[in-house]
Amino acid sequence: MPWFFHPMDFLIIIAFAVSLWAQFRVSSTFNLWAQVRASSGMSGYEAARRLLDRNGLYDVSIERVPGKLSDHYDPAARVVRLSPSVYDQSSISAISVACHEIGHAIQHQHAYPMLTLRHRMFPVVRFASGLAPLLLIGGFLFQSLNLIGAGIIFFTAAVAFQLVTLPVEFNASSRARDLMISEALITRDEERGVAKVLNAAALTYVAAALISLLELVKYILIFNSSNRE
Template identity: 80%
Template sequence: MLFFHPMDFLIIIAFVLSLWAQFRVSSTFNRWSEVKAASGMTGYDAARRMLDRNGLQDIPIEPVPGKLSDHYDPIHRVVRLSEPVYYESSISAISVACHEVGHAIQHSESYPMLVIRHRMFPVVRFASGFAPFLLLAGFLFHFANLIGLGIIFFTAAVAFQLVTLPVEFNASSRARHLMVAEGFIARDEERGVAKVLNAAALTYVAAALISLLELIKYILIFTNSNRD
């Protein structure tokens, strides 16, 4: 029952969606990487200017190896851009760079959902590490208390992913608004920016959906076993 549950059909569909989302973000990034931005700005140029105009001159920007390895580090307060984004002047590069700066701006303004996400992280890191073992042991040895504890721990991980969604969407919204307002992109380039950012957002939605469906599955198995 643990391994073949009716919810697994929905989880498989969500997993396929996740694979498609990962393919789409990669293909969309590649496509718009070939379209040079009319402004001629690189990802670094756009990120630096966006940070400076929001009073964040003290936040450095560092190139990192890899593709789509871009992120904002809230602990060290640094924006890290993958080399294709840092050095290139394309719609994809500017879009991704400004999205990461959006997170830096959220941090500086104490954006509520980001604050919640940061506060949840230590607990979630601990809980997500133990949840699979608790669930597996509980189901194998029929220990209801272990299953219940595993579900509580897994719920924390799911909540973290759900909180991540508005954080990502808000960062993209900030990026799109500022890119146009500051002239980083032209009006006719907004379509490309939207495609790049929306494709990236879909990966977070798919991941959250999978986790949520798995949580529902565990809860259903737990409640049904208690009835038995």
């Protein structure tokens, strides 16, 4: 059962390198456009609050949380949480990230199908993603196809969750860009910077999903090869 090294590992290593590059790019792009003040002069908090109010989401609050790029929307608590470099600043980066999170809040408001599916998958995936590595490691160590097969099933759920996340993130960014223009938070000239910040962030999700998908293919190939022996 050749699991220590597999031909698929070449592709996985390349995908991992892309992921590292994506992480670097999102940080460098954010830092670059954090130096450019938005013409509206609004902080990330002010831009987020305006979009929430314009869309009737008065009950969604905004919290300032520690960390760098720790920004997220919590659908259970109906809270948008923004990091200090987003909450307090009036840069292109700050309002781009803040409005992206508002995009998620608006998705929630309108029951965007992929977001709804993601929320429903989360409890199962949280359990599956923790158990899958144990099953796969146990299967390889004990040469058990049953454990490997079970691990693949659980790992598939985790990969599916990452794939569902992609349209959710891209849609939130698309909503954010449209709203930022319509509400005059940015000018047409500033849209280029917004696109660079949001696209860099989206690339990290694509890279992570690619790694997981390649790993899944690797496990399936190993399972099928071992099953024929």
